[in-house]
Amino acid sequence: MNPAHDAPARPAAPHAELHRRLHAIVGDAGLVHDALAQAPYLRDWQGRWQGRAALVVRPADTAQTSAVMRVCHETHTPVVTQGGNTGLRGGATPDASGAQIVLHTGRMDRIRGVDPVNLTLLADAGVTLARVQQAAQDAGRSFALRLGSEARCTIGGNLATNAGGATGMRALTLGLEVVLPDGRVWNGLDRRHQDHGGLDLRQLLIGSEGALGVITAATLRLQPRPAAVATAWVGAAQLDALVALQDALRARCGGCPAAFELMSGEAVALVLAQVPGTRAPLAGRHAFQALIACSGTCAGPLAGPLQAVLAEASAAGALGEVAFGSTPAKVQDFWRLRQGIAEAQLRAGRTHRHDVWLPLSRLSAFVAQAGAVLQRQAPDVRLLCFGHLGDGSLHCALLAPDATRAAVDDTALQALGEALHALATEHGGSAVAAQDLDAPRRHAHAIEADLLMRIKQALDPNHLMNPGKVF
Amino acid sequence: MNPAHDAPARPAAPHAELHRRLHAIVGDAGLVHDALAQAPYLRDWQGRWQGRAALVVRPADTAQTSAVMRVCHETHTPVVTQGGNTGLRGGATPDASGAQIVLHTGRMDRIRGVDPVNLTLLADAGVTLARVQQAAQDAGRSFALRLGSEARCTIGGNLATNAGGATGMRALTLGLEVVLPDGRVWNGLDRRHQDHGGLDLRQLLIGSEGALGVITAATLRLQPRPAAVATAWVGAAQLDALVALQDALRARCGGCPAAFELMSGEAVALVLAQVPGTRAPLAGRHAFQALIACSGTCAGPLAGPLQAVLAEASAAGALGEVAFGSTPAKVQDFWRLRQGIAEAQLRAGRTHRHDVWLPLSRLSAFVAQAGAVLQRQAPDVRLLCFGHLGDGSLHCALLAPDATRAAVDDTALQALGEALHALATEHGGSAVAAQDLDAPRRHAHAIEADLLMRIKQALDPNHLMNPGKVF
CATH class of the missing domain: 3.30.43.10 (Uridine Diphospho-n-acetylenolpyruvylglucosamine Reductase, domain 2)
Known part of the structure; x- marks a missing residue:
């Protein structure tokens, strides 16, 4: 390509x-x-x-x-x-x-079965994520993955790209059906075969970007539908305050929060400006904002503990503003805002996205220093930060607005990207350009790259599956 | 062997x-x-x-x-x-x-580092699970895996056997260090390398039973220490009542229950009879019992929602008796009882353990029919059932007590085991004899077995790693 x-x-x-x-x-x-x-x-x-x-x-x-x-x-x-x-x-x-x-895979779009008692759903690869969510809901259960592209992205694509990161498809998949490079069909849908130990081939296929075979169906893990979900949108001047807030919620609410979606104020402003029908959740401007969702009913009405934690953080001066998802419409507004980021970038002009991973303790310093680098090297380029805060994964998009299109060329954006990568490494993290599919293998230790190539060779000896991407 | x-x-x-x-x-x-x-x-x-x-x-x-x-x-x-x-x-x-x-691996027993902010712990393979738990606790965090053998089992062994099943080491491991069959050291400890997509070699090593390399260290995922844990022991006449109870807790308490450890009344009685220092948690006799733990503080004192759910189930006649872990000593008694099963079997005589997986909806019927098979074929042999109820995994131990040792020979026990396996298959599940390390590969579809062998060949071409076990 x-x-x-x-x-x-x-x-x-x-x-x-x-x-x-x-x-x-x-x-x-x-x-x-x-x-x-x-x-x-x-x-x-x-x-x-x-x-x-x-x-x-x-x-x-x-x-x-x-x-x-x-x-x-x-x-x-x-x-x-x-x-x-x-x-x-x-x-x-x-x-x-x-x-x-x-x-x-678009014509392979049957939901083959839903088993609410045993919390499983069996779907063809071409079923959209939204349809899986709906089918789970219709059966009184839920499917945990949420993505901005859920109306169009497919389960097969979610699996091949390991969508959702650390808490994503790896944890939500019980079985796979895969057509191998030579055309044989491996029916690994039945989870019973993986529960007795041994190597787990399914985990190898997840995240393999089409380089080992074609995933044609999956057995997915459902969850009981939480009796209550409490949602809030918060704004803070310091990113560290949000990291601390997540920690407090983890400790106080057990499995909560179900979502902790970080957005920089710049990213929020861009979505509001570019995507029709989005609404500002907060009255003021805040450098860092987050959509927080907690599920469960440990507290009867779950808003209780979430409100308590947020009130404490506000009283301590850590939060500038809090809005609760007090009606279903408000909650929908929150999610539309979060899920509008990709569309907003597309509408706004050229963006270069970088995927960064950092220890949570270094996130705040990284973002501050990245901002300083931009200020120095290309003050017209905007830095948009967003991501699932859970595990320190951050998306950083460098946005060259139309007005400066002439002034900021690709070479300059690339140099900025390299500066971001160097900064992430300094802070004990790492970064890759989002479009750089081969990066994980190139960045891997030579030994790991050798092992990966041996596995590729063992499973796709003619190198016919998605050549030139991961391999 | x-x-x-x-x-x-x-x-x-x-x-x-x-x-x-x-x-x-x-x-x-x-x-x-x-x-x-x-x-x-x-x-x-x-x-x-x-x-x-x-x-x-x-x-x-x-x-x-x-x-x-x-x-x-x-x-x-x-x-x-x-x-x-x-x-x-x-x-x-x-x-x-x-x-x-x-x-x-016993001399490789250093805990190389604990990072409470970023929720990680880096340990040599020879560190015991109990030491990992303690080090996490000393840092104000927790490590989620609990096993009966935790005082002696090592992290390396937990990884090689994928201890803890579906919610076990796969979800708790961020990185691995592995010495390959040719002596090269693959340093895959740094989780940053796995967060940018691509094949996940770490997941392939977990559960590989020493057949691909020697795991020498691991980066483990810690959790915030829950501010409260509520524990109870319940007894019921019907296994289905416990399956329904787990479902109610899942829906009502979000991430809870942290543990739902099933034991048949026979298994409880055996531990009480064989293991010194164990105490009966309930006054009456109940065919099925469970240790339940919920963590988090969504409800302030967490016992609240757990008590509510258990009270409802009792009022509906589903539960025969409930005991709460109202003191730390009582909670310790509960866990000692659960963790004494392996020792009790060893003391009691010859046991043949079978690992069964069943859809939750069929568990009750399976156990009833398995009991009937025993009654018919070998009334002196006792069937002990126990396991993590979470995902339908059940351990079934056939116990030939000393008194009948002469009367029940190995061939008879083996025939009983085969009857159990057939019964599990009838119910849409599966079973393997616990000592049968090669079973997952033999039971796998021919295509899966072929793929596994290709991977083995790619990573251990001379077949020197634990030959004769998984491969």
């Missing part, structure tokens, strides 16, 4: 024999060959990457996927799997060669 | 050259060659397996472990890693060949 401006979309080469064989499997409904119809599959939603494809194939089920992969295996055709195409890192966009096929 | 009665301990062959080279690395303090001193390393604590070893090697640190593994790699010497030797499945006992060395 190339930056969008380097490789404009061109129709793929004919590949007549491949076309014929795949058509025999998936039929008219499963092939996209018209150049116009192919376009959305060849470009990521942000328009950052643009590739070409020999064909776009949309199998209807696991059996068709298996047959497609057998043909690809025999013909040495490389495969890029695509779900909702909502990724931020280009993992689902084909490269510019025109040799790859895009295997799109 | 052989059943203990088949292969009595004999002194290992001299292996003079291997001895000389390993001695040069670990010195006198790191080699155990006297037959008497070696004996405890060659036999599991239950006395079920007995093997022989070329040498028992106790490296002092990671560097020595690396040097030892380099020698083993060069000399094609197979290696069995051993921690606290508290396993129930024989994974740490050498085979009868006398060709393997036992690599014991």
